[in-house]
Amino acid sequence: MKLFAGVEGKARLAGLFILGAMAARIFGDAVVRAALVVPGNGRETARNIADYPWLYRAGEGADVAMLCGMIVATALLYALFVPTGRTLARMAAVMSLTGIATLAASGLMTMAPPILLDGAPHPGIGTAEVHSLVQLSLALGQAGQGMGRIFIGLYLSLIGLLAFRSGRLPKAVGVGLALGGFSQMAVRSAALIAPDMADATVIQADIVALLAEAAFALSLLIFWRPRPFPARSEADL
Numbered sequence: 001m002k003l004f005a006g007v008e009g010k011a012r013l014a015g016l017f018i019l020g021a022m023a024a025r026i027f028g029d030a031v032v033r034a035a036l037v038v039p040g041n042g043r044e045t046a047r048n049i050a051d052y053p054w055l056y057r058a059g060e061g062a063d064v065a066m067l068c069g070m071i072v073a074t075a076l077l078y079a080l081f082v083p084t085g086r087t088l089a090r091m092a093a094v095m096s097l098t099g100i101a102t103l104a105a106s107g108l109m110t111m112a113p114p115i116l117l118d119g120a121p122h123p124g125i126g127t128a129e130v131h132s133l134v135q136l137s138l139a140l141g142q143a144g145q146g147m148g149r150i151f152i153g154l155y156l157s158l159i160g161l162l163a164f165r166s167g168r169l170p171k172a173v174g175v176g177l178a179l180g181g182f183s184q185m186a187v188r189s190a191a192l193i194a195p196d197m198a199d200a201t202v203i204q205a206d207i208v209a210l211l212a213e214a215a216f217a218l219s220l221l222i223f224w225r226p227r228p229f230p231a232r233s234e235a236d237l
Contacts (some may be wrong), residue, residue: 007080008224011168014076015220021069022214024062032059042135049134050117057114063107070100074155081162092158099151106144112137149206150188156181156209163216173219180212 032055038044049056074096082089113134125133160178163169187205 010076010080011220011224014073014080015217017069017073017076018213018217018220021066021073022210022217024066024069028059028062028066032056032062037138040135042131042133043128045138046113046117046131046134049113053114053117060107060111063103063110067100067104067107070096074100077159081159081166084162084166088158088162092155092162095151095155095158099148099155102148102151103145106141106148109137109141109144146188146191146202150185150192153181153183153185153188153209156213157185160212160216168225169216169219169223173216173223176212177216180209184209 036045036048036052036056036059038048074093078089078093081092116130116133116137157178158181160174160176160181162174163177164171164174166174183205187201191202
């Protein structure tokens with residue numbers, strides 16, 4: 001299809017995959033887990049998951065779709081921005097893949113509750129212990145997700161810098177993405193040190209990064225414009 005041909009086509013595809021990954025993340029976090037997970041209450045959470053196992057598994061499927069979309073978007077953005085700065089593009093790709101791998105590992109923990117609840121109570125494990133394990137697995141998954149978002153925040157900052165340098169997108173889009181990614185990285189890092197102090201701002205930082213990423217994705221769909229590639233010495237930076 002001509003719509004997705006050439007460099008402009010890669011930009012449109014990258015924008016679509018970014019938006020798709022964002023939609024999957026919103027469904028998994030803001031719809032499924034927000035409805036089923038009761039913070040600090042393993043018994044109620046276990047009851048909700050047991051009552052709506054199909055919804056919880058739909059959230060797991062959305063997480064997998066998000067990770068797949070992020071991988072494809074990473075590859076496409078690397079191809080788009082490597083002429084602008086080879087070193088920065090490689091660093092960004094490494095940060096993205098590291099973050100994706102961390103998110104995937106944390107996803108294994110969030111897959112545990114349905115397994116624990118299937119056929120519970122298990123021999124040697126009472127119902128109360130199962131509820132505690134459900135809460136623990138979700139807490140570990142949340143901690144792993146926070147770690148992954150630190151790498152993703154750094155990735156967004158580097159991509160924002162590349163977008164700013166490339167001249168193929170509005171400068172404001174690159175600045176916004178870089179700042180959004182940096183805020184997410186900074187707040188998520190602070191949450192590791194002082195989780196109680198940073199907890200109130202984590203959601204806000206994630207929303208800022210999400211909005212900046214959405215603006216970037218829409219710009220890839222609409223505003224990407226061809227431009228001569230920089231000289232080799234400039235592209236190596």
